[in-house]
Amino acid sequence: MALTLRSACATLEQAGLLREVITPAGWTLDMDGIEGADSPFTSITYDSKAIVPGTLMVCKGNFHERYLEGADDAGMAAYVAERDYGNATGAPGIIVDDATKALSLLAQEFHDHPERKLTVVGITGTKGKTTTAYFTHAILAAMSGNKAALFSSVDNCVDGVHYEESDLTTPESLDAVAMMAEAVRHGMEYLVMEVSSQAYKVNRVYGLHFDAAAFLNISPDHISPIEHPTFEDYLHCKRQIVRNTSALVLGIPGDYVPLLEQDAARAGVPVSTFSLTDPDATVSARAADPLHTAFAISVRGRHIGDLTLAMDGDFNIANAAAAIALADVVGIDVTDPRVLASLADVRISGRMEQTKDAHSDTIAIVDYAHNYASVKALLDFVDQRYGERHPSITLVTGSAGDKALDRRQEIVEAAQGRIDRFIFTQEDTNTEPHELICQQMSDFVTDPDVHKAIVLDRTQAIEQAVALARDTDGFSIILIIGKGEEKWIKDRNRHVPYEGDDMVVRRLFA
Template sequence: MESNRSGLCLASAAQLLAQHGLLREIIAGEVWTLDAHDLPNSETPFTTITYDTREVKPGSLLFVKGRFDPRFLDGIDDQGLACYVAETDHEDRAAAPGLIVDDVHKAMSLLSAEFFGRPQDSLTVVGITGTKGKTTTDYFTHAILNAFSNGHAAMTSSIAVCLDGKTWEPSHLTTPESLDAFRMMRTAVDNGMKYLVMEVSSQAYKVHRVHGLTFDVGAFLNISPDHISPIEHPTFEDYFHCKRQIIANSRAMVIGADSDHLGLLLQAAEQHDAPTTTFGIDAADGGHESQTRVDMIMTPDPSRKTGFDITFHDDTQSFELDMLGEFNFLNAAAAVAIAHRAGVPFDDPAMHAIERVQVPGRMERFVGNDGLHVYVDFAHNYMSTKALVDEMLRVYGERHPRITLVAGTTGGKAIDRREGIVKGALGRAESFVFTLDDPNFEDPRKICEEMASFVSDESAEVQIIVDREQAIVTAIREAREHADRFNIVLVIGKGHETRNIIDGKTVYWPGDATIVRRELGLN
């Protein structure tokens, strides 16, 4: 059960918010004040904190955030509410004092950290951002740090959460709400963890889920247009600006030397006095920005489909992954650079923990008895789709594979993905099957029709099968009909996910891998 590690109370909460320029005033009935001591019980510690009115108990501090319906506060005093934090007063519905602030998300992050006793101060905290590769790099980095610390590394990701170095539970957000993040950190510290590795989304900075949190090591992997929509980021500039806030909030940085706008990233690191390690593919190939120093160089080994070398200063280490994906070599190099910045010697055996990592829904391979290869992957934009198809041709190109792409995309956001996904496979995939993938309030058929309109290759087969299960089954069965060719079916977009968002509601989905296993007879 959670406990108030700092003795956070009305008075100390108001003081902390005032120190950060967030407090407007405290309202309790007719009393409007800046001094919490004008109110009774101002030094009484809160018993719990929450952003869900259903969880309010005697002594609770409640954060009123988002699209909040004030009617949820009806009867809240009977539940024992001690105080609420909000951007507007609710004295008409709650007798408890309100801490009125300029930004409730910033306030929640600061107060949550304090309530849980600033657990980040007892951990080496790593934050990883980038348009693609965050989850895989997160898993790789955690594996290294967990091996180095003998099982004392925690991790949060868009797939799973591990707070004791060994037990995994499903995750729901790329970056958790700040209150949940600091609760997880508290649990990790109480479990004896020394490290915490977490993915950091652009939305985490957009809505201040990591406000006030300084990473011991931050990583910026890459950047390309994504999440551009009226409800996410209005422009690429806004998306990029939010993502690179990790630089201003990290003590040290790891940056991909192949990233677009590398010069700006390095300028930001210098501006914020963050010592930086760069990583990239063969600096000698001329692919990096002019005069860029590449500290950790990854060199693929053509003789090994999953093998590569990493050179750091005058030392070279060889690695062999348990995952396909040349782009994963770069994710592995990022993880090695991050772990080194976190204190792991480059030649430590723990670095080779990456060789045993498998990530659900990331390059997950299934092979039927007839040799049909099906990959389930989270690829959901131009950059990741292109990288996936590139990898198929790198590994299987000499077999002249017939590639089928099963894909959909989200409704109401990231509109540019509709063309990007198609563009990433265009001219290489011979068959496209467009289907449902989190359409939300949009008509999934219209999304599919829009995606189909971008297939300019007249020789490519194009189908729209809205039912996702039927789309996967059809793609596999039609691939089998081309037995004279080596066939690969790529089922992309959902990865490990077991839900679809339809008409604003979460609808259960058994998962792409489940359907693939059943159709291939692998269950």
């Protein structure tokens, strides 16, 4: 059904968002008095530069009246906003309580609710979202004849074949719905998507219902004045997924599991669980060998097979168990041998990617670890796999600018006492200088036995780490975290081309 001024107002009124419609003739709630109220909008946008004849323009965020200069000449049919812009345009204005919520609902209406034509799986948690998304996508693709789409912080795929680099963990609501519509046109039956805390904070998934959702884990992250002011706010935003799904998959044990179970009970949402330690979980995994390279997978107490992944780490096995639980919830027969087979070869470039130096007893591990929990998990893996060799460990790291201020200290706290050397270097930033972030991280180092250096150029930082490892007697490990395979570094709001951590290591180690 086409989106019109009348139907848009009806949708917004039903959601409790509509205030009134403002036209040059006056303020009203009566659509019969507005010319063109039943004419379909030709497009919907939140970018005033994209206005074409018949466009519904949604004015959200830090929107300025000057952005509507020329909008009438461009053919804007109406606008949605939280205030009156009648001084800038003669088009009808749909005034709402929250423009971001309105955008999400109207995007779904404009594209004829593609989310209802897909089995949508959402994944949230502090760490493991991307890996779990890839594992879940692999299972659903294998079991559906490659009819599974993917929205992740690394890549998006809407046709089951082609992958494009993504900009956000969870796309803006209008962009996400448009991609869902494209997935439907390509014959996709499933969609797996990461859902960030910010997605709920800024209403990117407002009104979106998931057929199944996973809550992997929770630990402090993204705590800053411009993201989540407190951990309580961060957890509260992530918890919203529970009331917006038909079934919940929950990682156990966990400090906040009882609260999440209470959320699910109040919403009438059934809960499945996954675990590496609790054999009574819906999906459980236990190490089948001393080095934890193979794991026995059980579903409801029944052993369905052993699993060895292409990516190391117990946390990746936990992510695989979550993916199996999600597939089970949406009706996949997870006892089918194709399920475990589909997981065995999954690789994500830049995640737990190990490379051996051809010139010394050194390995490098490139990973996206970027907070306390993920850095601790990475070092736990190093201890488990290589601890007996007493390696000299260098950590090459930075931290994102303009957000997640807590990470700068927590990355250091997770690593000092467990490594021999920090090399602080550039990572992505909007406005903050790289040198300021690196100096802050360096100042958080309190262990006098840990060496530290600041090398702002990321390539040079890795080169220095390699040179130091080659000059060290014995076995060395270089951990390079935060960027993975990304071929750019965000510097003062510009995407500057970058070789990629993985490619720098391969070139130096060749």
